[in-house]
Amino acid sequence: MLTFLARRILIMIPTLFIISIVSFFIIQLPPGDFLTSYVANLAQTGEQVDEAQIAALRARYGLDEPFYVQYGKWMSGVMVGDFGRSFAQNRPVSELIWERLWLTVALALVTVVFTWIIAVPMGIYSATHQYSLWDNVFAFIGFMGMSFPSFSLALILLYFSYTWFGTSVGGLFSPEYVDAPWSALKVFDLFTHIWVPVAILAVEGTAGLMREIRANLLDQLEMPYVITARAKGLSEWRLLLKYPVRVAINPMISSLGWMLPGLVSGSVIVSMVMNLPTTGPLLLTALQDQDMYLAGSFVFLLSVLTVIGTLVSDILLAWVDPRIRFKGQES
Amino acid sequence: MSTPSENRITAVNSRMETLLDIRNLEVRFRLREGIVRAVHGINLRIAPNRTIGVVGESGCGKSITAKAMLQILPSRGKITAGEMLLAPRDGGPATDLAKLHPKGPEIRRIRGGDISMIFQEPMVSLSPVHTIGNQITESVLLHRPASKPEALDRAIEMLRLVGVPMPEKRVNAYPHELSGGLRQRCMIAMALVCRPRLLIADEPTTALDVTIQSQILSLIRRLQRELGMAVMMITHDLGVIAETSDDVAVMYLGRIVEQAPVKELFRNPKHPYTQGLLDCIPRFGKGRDQKLTSIPGSVPDPFTTVPGCPFHPRCAKRIAGVCDRGVPPLLSKVGPEHRVACVLYDAPRPEAAS
């Protein structure tokens, strides 16, 4: 188990390295460098351009130097939590990201929990009642869920709430709390608002998870070990939950690691449509404005999140499934 | 199909006590291709302390019969006729297993309590994600008033009884950490921990090497003696039958075609199928010169319906116009306790096929 862990973590290092290079490459992709466009922007709005400050920035990011030097400078900053500067907002990237990241993660976490609470029972029911009416109904709901682009659900929800209730369900807070300091009431307000984006975000994941659990469970239901357990005299419900469900859910655990970052990135679009104060809209505006340090750092951070998520789910899986634990020991 | 009055004759005809009396059991499967009759009205009596061997090739319905006895048929299978009368432990009326709801509490008390079963593949028949101890104690907790530590003690004791070395350590092992032979021993421990009255062994040694097979068979024999239970040994291997069984039923395409005490069956096989089976296995000591007599053709898949005697298309002794019409019942008495379903031993009066 320990060697398994150590190897798993060691493999992460080159992965993270390559991810950082690609992220930086993305920062560099647009033609010209960002300072030029920054200066152009400033000039356009008629603001004073402080030549000394520009020169300092140029030196700080090594803009006149080759790619690898620029990368090195960026990376050495990243190591100590300095992701560079957002030129559009004229603030450090880290500040901007941390501000919104925790809400994003909260949203994703709530969504994951919600997804599992809905999808697991539906999947189990569908598998144990294959081809029944409700199995078909769930399947249809599942297919519908997979077929709606997430932003369109948001749009449709917005439309109905607007025409039926005359209000907007956008945002995570009521207007009076948006800028208010944190309080119990504000948290409560958050919970009254968060379910709409959660529901929208959960739809796609739920559909997929449900279908997957159904398929996995169907594979397990007639396995000999289930028949053995039945032959012992276990009741159907205990049998189902202790044996096939346990085995069927194991592979899902490994998808947990992907799910979280997936949701964080998936929420980009929904957050934008629903005007949520998460990282999504920030990333989008950064991309649209070609505010590349911000955008590249985002891509990098989300990728790191994915890598860590996979690691966590691998460890979780090894912890839950003795077969994998055993294999890990062996190799 | 035989008439009820004839069945009564077979049922009464016994000097032995009966533990489980299977009468006219029929199992059907609803498949995409249509309805398949996997078991065609079989009669079988199981006596305490004896081993009944059920032998047959693939698709003969022997495993299905065993699963039907515990009502653990695959979801598409259903008992459509017949009775399975289980003698009560202490007086009282017999329970008809065929009438019990497959998910109900009555049959669950019987599973693992009165009747236990072990399966062919010990690897896939044990849950890969639970320890051996967990899987054995579960049985105890279900059927006996025992606390968890008591149950664990019983599990360890049982593992020792089936010859698992270091049982105190092995209760915490997962199936994949054990060899095939040990896994099968654990399966047996699990099946016997509640002292059932009948053990159904469904090809318990097919997946094992001969030396291990010999160990497991001798273990089952020993435990039968020590615990005093009936054993139903299901196998395709006549050698296993010869080594373990007291009585034998030969099955072909969902029917019992011959039934006899073991020595009688091997010395004096009557049904052409049984004769063919005995002739086509290579015998030790006969060397290379032995030309094996083979049964022509192959076991048809269960979807095909053969009119008349199920074996007649492959039978060398078939009588045209007779064997392809009626299904001979398992009646003809060719010796004490020896019955065969073949017109050769009967007055030539084929019944109309059902």
Place this chain on the structure above:
Amino acid sequence: MTKPLLEVRNLKRYFPITAGFRRKVVGHVKAVDGVSFQIAEGETLGLVGESGCGKTTTGKLVLRLIERTEGEILFHDNGSVIDLAALRGEELRRHRRHMQLIFQDPFSSLNPRMTVYDIIAEPLKAHGGLTRKDIQDRVKELIQAVGLNIEFMPRYPHAFSGGQRQRIGIARALALNPRLIVCDEPVSALDVSVQAQILNLLKDLQDRLGLSYLFIAHDLTVVENISATTAVMYAGRIVEMAPTETLFRHPKHPYTETLLAAVPKPDPEFREKEAVPKGEVADPSSLPPGCPFHPRCPYAQDRCRAELPALRAMGSAEHTAACHFSEGLALKGIESERNE
């Protein structure tokens, strides 16, 4: 003894075992460890043993489907001797036609996406030089030779039962007129009633075509029925080899005795009273020192725990066994029923 066709000398196949963080090689699984044997023209060598003893690996090594670690595979072709183990590329491909393979699993051995005709014609097409008509005639001939109907040619494998599929596999193996066929458990997946058909067919073909077989099986009764010589393998080595009758009646290795005793006899009169074999099937990745069989051997002594016995002649040169104490043991074989 007739002319040898195949001679295998000191064949070895080791797989490395890695351990620890840096996957250091800490040892080897000796799947096949110094196996030598000969197969004469028109004869059958039976190779028996329990799972994991290396018999299948040996078969694949002979066919060059797995690369050997060490050893020679000498094939006698019209007076010249070729070391198959040294051949590569195109040369190997051309020499392969002399040796073919019959599989255990009749289902995975036929490509479900090809018709019977295509399956049997494939080896013919691969070696070229035949017209379409030639190939057609040859396929028809082969199908009839294995007892199938030529109307089956356009069918796909899913139309057939296990026994029929096995016949198709045999027809394919025969297509190139091979001299040697490696039969890897060819009947163990079949129903008992069909098994005899295939055994009879194999013997029949041997008589007609003068084929040699390397017959790999775990079922001793089957091996007794078909082989002239039998080799018993344990933990990657041959522990005993002798003419079949000698080996079965007068075994010289305790393992052979154990195996023979363990086979259930289809005769209730002879219900075994003998000792049940002890221990587990050998695990080639963790073998004990000395004779690998010693933990299970009823006759084991101190020497067996320390010293690996070599294969040596027992009376005649044809009978070899790897046991320190063979001569002193009165091992029990099976009684002959041949001349009853």
Place this chain on the structure above:
Amino acid sequence: MSADTITPVAAPAEEKRYLASQWQLFWWKFRDHRLARVALWFLVALYIMAALCEVIAPNDPNRRDAKRKLASPQRIHLLHNGVLRRPFVYPQVQHINPETLAQSYTEDTARPLSIHFFTKGDPYSFWGLIPMDRRLIGLPDGERLYLMGADRLGRDLFARVVYGSRISLTIGLIGVGLSLALGILIGGISGYYGGVLDAFIQRTIEIIRSFPTIPLWLALSAAMPAEWSNIRVYFCMTVILALVGWTGLARVVRGKILALREEDYVLAAKVAGVREFTIILRHLVPGFMSHLIVTATLAIPSMILAETSLSFLRLGLRPPTISWGVLLQDAQSISAIALYPWLLFPIAFVVVTVLMFNFFGDGLRDAADPYSH
């Protein structure tokens, strides 16, 4: 020997099965899947629409009409003054609120306009080759049919959706085609040669997969310079979609090759002296083809969704290109969709297409393994 071979007489239906190839069995199994069959016809209809969009659209999608700005969809009627007649619409009359300058539309119920087939409409050049001016449906006398209303420039939304299908439906196909090529090539190499190459490719795939898809798409699309031509943007979009998509296909190919390589029949071919290349072609490729088709089919909808989402966020295709995602750019604000909900019509097309692909793929998946029971 003859005694060993009893040939049971096969019923004609069985004999037909015996002679059926993989693809026939595949098709028979697929045919049993009713929903998938319906989905297949739906998809065929959608792609015919994309192929013949010039004929099917009643109007030129770029024709602006100041008198129809944000016009609501025209309703098709059957009864005029209580009398049943062939389907017709009433012409729309624009009213402008003098204070807010907002437009509203009413029907001029005095003048029913029957819908005709193959009417003369805006001239176009069919597939850029044949100049034509007949449209599948339309109104006589130069009147215009706006089945789904109009956008803010007064362009016929239905015509735009129909034209948009050409890009939205092909981008998925071409994207999948590209990732299929990459997947087969790289997955094939990885699975067949194994060893260090395989390890390297697997690591690469792992790294690519740990990039969060949507931000990566967003970032790459955002990096496309604004001055690029539409064709170039379209091409780059497909490449971007394919770059992210090929890893899944490569894994399927690799996994299948690894499994197939171990099959006895591949060994048999080797022993028979069949050349490597022939083995790949005859045994390996047909073995994974059906699974690959399923995976590819199920990848198309996600590509369609990706294009729609990216274009919707103004990071993908840009006007004047017409795609479903581009059309939805008009529906970004709540106020717009609250007042002009027909701007959401393209969503219906996206959803139906994706749904049909999912149904179709599901049926294919069930049929993919015709040899399993």
